[in-house]
Amino acid sequence: MTDAPVLETIGLSKSFPGVRALHDVRFRLFPGEVHTLMGQNGAGKSTLINVLTGVHEPDAGEIRLGGEPVHFTAPLEAEAAGIQTLYQEVNLCPNLSVAENMFAGRQPKRRGAIDWRTIHARAQAALAALNVTVDVTKSLDTYPIAVQQMVAIARALSVDARVLILDEPTSSLDDGEVTRLFDVLRKLRDSGLAILFVTHFLEQTYAISDRITVMRNGEREGEYLAKDLPVELLVSKMVGHERMTERLERAATEAPAEQSSVAPFLEMRGVARRGVMNPVDIDVQPGQILGLAGLLGSGRTETARLLFGAERSDAGATRIGGKTVKLHSPRDAVRHGMGYCPEDRKKEGIVADLSIRENIILAVQARRGLWRCIGKAKQREIANRYIQQFGIKARDAEQPIGLLSGGNQQKVLLARWLATEPKMLILDEPTRGIDVAAKFEIMDRVLALCAKGLSILFISSEVSEVVRVSHRIAVLRDRRKVAEVAGHTASEDDVYRLIAGGSE
Incomplete structure (x- = not known):
């Protein structure tokens, strides 16, 4: 040099x-x-x-x-x-x-x-x-x-x-x-x-x-x-x-407390899509975080999209609250109380030209339908509340979301779904491109919601993060589930061994 x-x-x-x-x-x-x-x-x-x-x-x-x-x-x-x-x-x-x-x-x-x-x-x-x-x-x-x-x-x-x-x-x-x-x-x-x-x-x-x-x-x-x-x-x-x-x-040493067995909010049995995902069995329980661990291409995002109806399954059955349901589209999933923060926030998450307020209110308005419009004053109240709670750095709620940093865009996406008061959240790489402090800020909020009974499917390429926050971890390899371990007893080495093909 x-x-x-x-x-x-x-x-x-x-x-x-x-x-x-x-x-x-x-x-x-x-x-x-x-x-x-x-x-x-x-x-x-x-x-x-x-x-x-x-x-x-x-x-x-x-x-x-x-x-x-x-x-x-x-x-x-x-x-x-x-x-x-x-x-x-x-x-x-x-x-x-x-x-x-x-x-x-x-x-x-x-x-x-x-x-x-x-x-x-x-x-x-x-x-x-x-x-x-x-x-x-x-x-x-x-x-x-x-x-x-x-x-x-x-x-x-x-x-x-x-x-x-x-x-x-x-x-x-x-x-x-x-x-x-x-x-x-x-x-x-x-x-x-x-x-x-x-x-x-x-x-x-x-x-x-x-x-x-x-x-x-x-x-x-x-x-x-x-x-x-x-x-x-x-x-x-x-x-x-x-x-x-x-x-x-503290976060490096703490593990989620073991939860007593409760009836799953959502069950997937043999759900698959030809050429996309092999048959997979998954349970997501109220008040628990199910982590999906696996390398890129292992089927993590594919599983999330099948679960949310963004991809239609051609095999298997899905049950929500004990009842068999057909998720033909994300609209069906939202109707059943689900929210989804996608991996690619730019392509599938934000609407860059719309304001922060409009992006936050999208899912709430979609759930209410076209004929039950939310007034602008109420929209501002909801948006301002989440801007304050999440510490979103912006001029005001009317600033276009495309002008925010990636981490602040991710906070807006999370706020969008929390505004719908969901029963289950699918978080696909929610901390990708977010700094250390913001990661803990977001995950602290997610853990608090989980403690109140929210079901969460959590996907991250950082195995350490999956191990740290998950009550259970489903390990995927080659677009199929190969193992499931308890989050409070598993280590990163255990998960990596399963990903690599070792025994449970």
């Missing part, structure tokens, strides 16, 4: 109506390092990236690239200067092929026509560097989110750059894919590339980082070498007080 930063900000500030997003931020990124940006949702991480890449213009301060002042008015200008960015959400065109997405706007040509043979070959090679093998001529939307994320990463890596910015690139990847990505990033770092990495995963932070900058309330709290910053101290600096360390330690 050289002494001169390749990218630097001095006194950078940025405000939006009613919100001070950045204030007097000093940031340095050196060649040949992985520099991780840490902070809670709303700390200013995304705004800093957006200012660095020309999405927003700063109100004050200076950006220097290679020691020279720069002023970007659009992302294309930043890219032309050598700054490549991969954002938290996969911003690709699902209707185009994998290859078309990777070379959009920079297609090689031959004799005036697009050279498709070269495009396909280069796309295959770029993905092969990440150990990903797919048909690059197929439409992107035929592949799962994890593959789409890897395509976005391959696109960013396939362009020569001085700076690579990765905003939550691992949020949809399993452990093996994360390992492969980190191998690639280390090679790029060793070649002299400067990498700015944003994540909420503490283990990943210490696995890949050379340097860490902590953001809090729009300001830089400090810059540290990763080896000199213990994880407990990092967390306390992110949230601004030492008590969070005690909270983390």
